[in-house]
Each structure stands twice: as structure tokens, then as C-alpha cells.
Amino acid sequence: MSMFCYQCQEASKGTGCTVKGICGKDESVANLQDLLIYVLKGISIYSMKAKELGFSDNNVDKFIVEGLFATITNANFDKSSFEDNIKKGLAIRDELRNKVTKAGGKTNSDLHDAAIWGSSNLSTEGILQKIFSLFSGGNKVENNYTIEQFLQKSTTVGVLATENEDIRSLRELLIYGLKGIAAYLKHADNLGKQDANIHDFIQRALVATTEDTLSADELVALVLECGKYGVDAMSLLDNANTSSYGNPEITKVNIGVKSNPGILISGHDLKDMEELLIQTEDTGIDIYTHSEMLPAHYYPAFKKYKHFVGNYGNAWWKQDSEFKSFNGPILMTTNCLVPPKSEYKDRLYTTGATGFNGVKHIPDGEEGKPKDFSAIIEQAKKCKSPVEIEKGEIVGGFAHATVLSLADKVVEAVKSGAIKQFFVMAGCDGRMKGRDYYTDFAEKLPKDTVILTAGCAKYRYNKLKLGEIGGIPRVLDAGQCNDSYSLAVIALKLKEVFELNDINELPISYNIAWYEQKAVIVLLALLHLGVKNIHLGPTLPAFLSPNIAKILVENFGIGGITDVENDMKMFLEA
Structure with a gap:
């Protein structure tokens, strides 16, 4: 085994990639991604100590977010960029350590290895100026490390370094949720929107993955808390997008x-x-x-x-x-x-x-x-015009502001029986042949049902001629994966309109396709909002150990998919 990664739906044989990622990343990139996450944990240890002492660094917060984002599936395959970011991360970590020490904080040998590994190999002279230069687009930080040493270290700090299968499962579930949050935070930051509380949680959660004293129950609580901050991050990005570019329109x-x-x-x-x-x-x-x-x-x-x-x-x-x-x-x-x-x-x-x-x-x-x-x-x-591969139009723009403006029409359709049920089919698309299931499922849904979608999962059915119900298209596309937030806002509004006590009393079923870590945070966000009986496909995540999967099934009704006929019957008769 030269690497191990099981963060996406296409994990080899449903268990994990061990030679090369199905995504295409080689063992060096996979291992360097693991090492970068490890360095981010070390930075977070000192960053949290710094915040306890009353000071913080916005550039540090941003570096952690960008590092998490770079390790998302299908984002960055460039080995040299990970090597550079690890060097930069080590320099940032040690400068933070120096600041904490000068402020009277403890930086002793009892700290986790992520906080102290490699300190002796770094030159601290002028490191502050070097970091400033990096953030200003200057030269790379130089230190005594070689790529071979990075790769050697990386093999000791990856996913399998946590021996207990259930603790490993919860730690990785938490980290994958953080990666999803980081993606949304980065987009919001590009539009001038930040939330220090979300950064604080990310760092606190990264530190928690280094603490062997935490029980499974405590990690479960952190995973659910991650869902809360996932909602906050999606809300922040929604505000950033709409305040910059207006509310999406049909x-x-x-x-x-x-x-x-x-x-x-x-x-x-x-x-x-x-x-x-x-x-x-x-x-x-x-x-x-x-x-x-x-x-x-x-x-x-x-x-x-x-x-x-x-x-x-x-x-x-x-x-x-x-x-x-x-x-x-x-x-x-x-x-x-x-x-x-x-x-x-x-x-x-x-x-x-x-x-x-x-x-x-x-x-x-x-x-x-x-x-x-x-x-x-x-x-x-200098290029030719594109070769036409299809013709026609597709309709979208059904984010929460638009749908809520049609609330009276939607509510009347539900009350009259014209709309019997909504199906949330948000999430991701992927290569697996079994994903044809979602096309077949959409085609065979009764004509008195409406699909609510966001993310690239919609490409399985957004070009089908599924018709309308009283002028309401049967596929309502809210937007990107982060716009799954809109679907939650719509559901909560309908709960209010129908004067229900529980969001699960609504005529809404959840049949969600997942692929990567942004789908993980969407799932955790829905769990935080109290949504139950979510079905995930085309396969359940490889990173869920049997015991952790059992917890999700027993407490939240999480389930997989089978075939269209049986699943249709299960959803419609629920």
C-alpha cells in the first residue's frame, strides 16, 4: 500500500484507493495532501493558543482554509504546489509558536507531534519577513527539508495513522466536513465576506482530531456541530453571492x-x-x-x-x-x-x-x-468556435428568494393535491454507471411530484422533458452545491407556512447523490437542521465504519439506495 484515500464516492472497491486515486492523483500527491492536513493541525494548535491569549492573524485563518480546499477531490494534482504549501505551513506554524511563547503561552514538548515536528530544521531568522513576502506574492520560503523527507513523513500521518476504526471514521468525517466548509468560506472571502466564528471552529475541530482522549461520543457531537457551521458557511456564501450579484432569477x-x-x-x-x-x-x-x-x-x-x-x-x-x-x-x-x-x-x-x-x-x-x-x-x-454538441434551453434560478416569492402558488398546489410530494435530489454527479439510477428515478416519478435540486447531480435529469404543474416546472434548480442552503430555507419556510412542528412532517423526501467533501458538509448541515431519513447514493461513504454507519441509521434514518422500483415504492408510501 503506497497511499490510502477514501474521501470520495469512487474509493476503489468501495474501501479506499491504495496505489493511485480513481480521481487520478498519484501516491506522492495523495501523501503530500495528508501531510499538508497534518501541518494545518499543527498551525491550528498554536492559532487556538494565540486566540486564547487575545491575538489572531487573518492570514493564518485564510491559509488554513486554502490548504483544506486544495485537498478536496479533483482540485489540485500539482505535487510542487503541495510541497510549497507544506514549507509555507511549517514556517507559519513556527512563527505562531514564537509569538505564543513571547506572549507567555505554553509551547512545551507535551504538544502533539503536528505542532513540533520539524521545528529544528527550520530557519527562524527573518521568518516573519519571509511570510509577509509569501502572502505578497514573493519568493518561496526556504528550509532544510527535501521532498523525500516530506514523503517519508507523510506515510506516518495519513488516514490509517488512527488505529481505532470508529475514531478514524469520525475524525475523517469531521475533516471532510471541514473541507466542504473551507470551499464555501474561500468563495465568500473572495467577495469580501468573512466569519471569524467559522474559522475558530475549523481550527478547534482540527485540533480535536489530534486529541486521543476524546471519546467517540464527543467526536459525534463535534461532527454534528460541524453541520451547524456548515449552515453558517453556506448562509455566508449565499449572502456574499446575492449582495454582489443579486438574487437568482428564473x-x-x-x-x-x-x-x-x-x-x-x-x-x-x-x-x-x-x-x-x-x-x-x-x-x-x-x-x-x-x-x-x-x-x-x-x-x-x-x-x-x-x-x-x-x-x-x-x-x-x-x-x-x-x-x-x-x-x-x-x-x-x-x-x-x-x-x-x-x-x-x-x-x-x-x-x-x-x-x-x-x-x-x-x-x-x-x-x-x-x-x-x-x-x-x-x-x-486564435481558436475556432465551439463544436455544437446539443441544442435547446434549460431552466433554472429557483433559489430560495425566487421560490418563496412563489410560495402562495406552491402552497395552493400542495393544498389542492396538484403537488403531492417534493423530492430533494441535490448533490453531485460522477462516473459510476449506477448513477443512471437518478435519471430513471426522475423519469418514473409520478407527475404530481416536484424535484428540488442543486449541484451537478441535476445533469442526470435537467434536460428531460418532465413538464410543469400549474406553471411550476417539475425540476426546480436552486444552483450550485452550496445552494443546497436554499433548499433548506425553502423547507423551513414551508414548515412555517403549514404550521408544522417538525420539518420531517413536510411532504419532502431526500434522495441525494454524493461524490466529494462539499456533499459531506451539505449532509451534515441537513442533519443539524433536523432532517431525517436521507438516502445517499449511489453507494454509502467508505469512510463510515460499520459502527458509525449504525449510529447514523439509528439516530437519523440515513439509508442507501437499492433500485428505482423498490425505492420509489418506499418513498411514496412513507
């Missing part, structure tokens, strides 16, 4: 192509979307969204750009064929990157937490300035 999105050359933007970051639209205005280049960037079309602020022309393709996993036919450059703003094929690798760009060896990376702008997209724009001008 929108018809073109899925054909125009004759101009184009740039395809994928991922989730709306700030990147905005900056690209501004820089490509009046250049003769059209902008298309891909996968989770589709909901950008729903925001009023983006509708003024005439060169923002449509959505190209489907969910993330089809990019290896769709990127080839697009012909123009592709910008990956966040995770959902598949190792690129040679046919389009020279047209692929990454930015933010995303990276791949040999792929051009667009860095953050200096001192708050916009990113420089000139290279991708110049390349686009």
Missing part, C-alpha cells in the same frame, strides 16, 4: 453555441466569473459556463454581458470529451478537474486552489487587484 439558458471563439469557465467561483466577463467584454470572445458554473446565468448582474451566451456540456466527469470539442481555452476555477488529455491540455488553465502539473496557472491579483486573464483571452482569439 432563467432560460442556451445550450447551443454561437459563431465566435469562446472561453469555457468551470467550477464554482463567481468572482472569477465576474472578472473574466469584464476582461473579455468587446473582445469578440463569447463566454460559456460548464458544469457547476451554470447557475451564474441566474444572477441579474451577469445578464448585462451580451457575450455571456450559454452553457456548454454537462457534469464535470464528461469534460475529457467535451473540452476537446469546445476548441477554445478552458478555465478551471475550483475542483472538478479531471486529469487532462493531450488534445486540450494546452488550452487548459487553472486558478485559485486548483492545479495540475504542466497546466498554466493564473495567480491571484496582487494587493486585491483582479486576476490577469490576458493569456487565456489572447489564446481564445
Whole structure:
């Protein structure tokens, strides 16, 4: 076994990847990701001590969030970037230690190894200036470590370093929830929104994963608390998006192509979307969204750009064929990157937490300035227009503000019996053939049911002709995976309108597809809100030990899926 990772739905054989990730990351990247998480734990130990002493560092908070985000499935495959971030993390950790010591805090040898490992190998002289230089886009921090030493250490600090299977399961469940929160915090921060309380929880939870005295019950409580902060993070991002770009509106999105050359933007970051639209205005280049960037079309602020022309393709996993036919450059703003094929690798760009060896990376702008997209724009001008792969329109924009504006219509449809049941089918798409289940399930749902969705799971059914109920489309797309928050707001409002005591009394069933760690935090957020009887598919997470899975089943009614016919019967007769 040269690595071990089981954080995504496609974990090899349903247990874990041990030679190479199904996602495409090699053993070095997988192990360096483990080591970066370990370093973040060490930083968090000192950061929490610093906060107890009355001081904190916003750059430290941001570094921890960015480090967590970079380790999400399908985000960053670039070995060198992890090596650099580990070096930077060690420097940040030791500078924090020095500050805590000077302030009278304890930094003795009783601390966890994550807080003290490698200190003797670091040069502390001038480290503060070096850190400042790093955050300002300067040179890399240099220390005495080699990549071989990093890799050697990484094999001792990964998932399997926790021997007790149940404690391991809870620690990893907590960390994966934190990774999801980190993704949403980063997007919100890009739009100027922060919440210090969420940062404090992230660091407290990371420290908790190093404490062998914590019982399983205490870790379960932390996992559920993580759900609370997941709700807070999604609410923060919702506020960041809507205050910047307006409330999403019901929108018809073109899925054909125009004759101009184009740039395809994928991922989730709306700030990147905005900056690209501004820089490509009046250049003769059209902008298309891909996968989770589709909901950008729903925001009023983006509708003024005439060169923002449509959505190209489907969910993330089809990019290896769709990127080839697009012909123009592709910008990956966040995770959902598949190792690129040679046919389009020279047209692929990454930015933010995303990276791949040999792929051009667009860095953050200096001192708050916009990113420089000139290279991708110049390349686009020399490319052919996209090859059309489909025609038509898809409708979305049913975030909470829109649906609540239709509340009277929805409530009347429910009271009259026109709508018998809602099905939340949010989450992720993926490569597994068993995911055809979600297309079949949507097609076979009775015509008096409505699907509430968010995330790329919608690509399994958002182009089906499922019709309407009294003018209400039977597929209501709230947006990206983080917009699952909208589905919770809608459910809570309906609970209030129908004067119910329990959200589970609503005619709403949850049949959710998951793939990576942002889906984990959505699940934990729903559990925090009291939602029960959620069904996850196409498989249950490999990181849930039998005992932990049993706890979730007995306390929250978590279940898997079987086949469409039996599951349909189970949901409709519940």
C-alpha cells in the first residue's frame, strides 16, 4: 500500500484507493495532501493558543482554509504546489509558536507531534519577513527539508495513522466536513465576506482530531456541530453571492453555441466569473459556463454581458470529451478537474486552489487587484468556435428568494393535491454507471411530484422533458452545491407556512447523490437542521465504519439506495 484515500464516492472497491486515486492523483500527491492536513493541525494548535491569549492573524485563518480546499477531490494534482504549501505551513506554524511563547503561552514538548515536528530544521531568522513576502506574492520560503523527507513523513500521518476504526471514521468525517466548509468560506472571502466564528471552529475541530482522549461520543457531537457551521458557511456564501450579484432569477439558458471563439469557465467561483466577463467584454470572445458554473446565468448582474451566451456540456466527469470539442481555452476555477488529455491540455488553465502539473496557472491579483486573464483571452482569439454538441434551453434560478416569492402558488398546489410530494435530489454527479439510477428515478416519478435540486447531480435529469404543474416546472434548480442552503430555507419556510412542528412532517423526501467533501458538509448541515431519513447514493461513504454507519441509521434514518422500483415504492408510501 503506497497511499490510502477514501474521501470520495469512487474509493476503489468501495474501501479506499491504495496505489493511485480513481480521481487520478498519484501516491506522492495523495501523501503530500495528508501531510499538508497534518501541518494545518499543527498551525491550528498554536492559532487556538494565540486566540486564547487575545491575538489572531487573518492570514493564518485564510491559509488554513486554502490548504483544506486544495485537498478536496479533483482540485489540485500539482505535487510542487503541495510541497510549497507544506514549507509555507511549517514556517507559519513556527512563527505562531514564537509569538505564543513571547506572549507567555505554553509551547512545551507535551504538544502533539503536528505542532513540533520539524521545528529544528527550520530557519527562524527573518521568518516573519519571509511570510509577509509569501502572502505578497514573493519568493518561496526556504528550509532544510527535501521532498523525500516530506514523503517519508507523510506515510506516518495519513488516514490509517488512527488505529481505532470508529475514531478514524469520525475524525475523517469531521475533516471532510471541514473541507466542504473551507470551499464555501474561500468563495465568500473572495467577495469580501468573512466569519471569524467559522474559522475558530475549523481550527478547534482540527485540533480535536489530534486529541486521543476524546471519546467517540464527543467526536459525534463535534461532527454534528460541524453541520451547524456548515449552515453558517453556506448562509455566508449565499449572502456574499446575492449582495454582489443579486438574487437568482428564473432563467432560460442556451445550450447551443454561437459563431465566435469562446472561453469555457468551470467550477464554482463567481468572482472569477465576474472578472473574466469584464476582461473579455468587446473582445469578440463569447463566454460559456460548464458544469457547476451554470447557475451564474441566474444572477441579474451577469445578464448585462451580451457575450455571456450559454452553457456548454454537462457534469464535470464528461469534460475529457467535451473540452476537446469546445476548441477554445478552458478555465478551471475550483475542483472538478479531471486529469487532462493531450488534445486540450494546452488550452487548459487553472486558478485559485486548483492545479495540475504542466497546466498554466493564473495567480491571484496582487494587493486585491483582479486576476490577469490576458493569456487565456489572447489564446481564445486564435481558436475556432465551439463544436455544437446539443441544442435547446434549460431552466433554472429557483433559489430560495425566487421560490418563496412563489410560495402562495406552491402552497395552493400542495393544498389542492396538484403537488403531492417534493423530492430533494441535490448533490453531485460522477462516473459510476449506477448513477443512471437518478435519471430513471426522475423519469418514473409520478407527475404530481416536484424535484428540488442543486449541484451537478441535476445533469442526470435537467434536460428531460418532465413538464410543469400549474406553471411550476417539475425540476426546480436552486444552483450550485452550496445552494443546497436554499433548499433548506425553502423547507423551513414551508414548515412555517403549514404550521408544522417538525420539518420531517413536510411532504419532502431526500434522495441525494454524493461524490466529494462539499456533499459531506451539505449532509451534515441537513442533519443539524433536523432532517431525517436521507438516502445517499449511489453507494454509502467508505469512510463510515460499520459502527458509525449504525449510529447514523439509528439516530437519523440515513439509508442507501437499492433500485428505482423498490425505492420509489418506499418513498411514496412513507
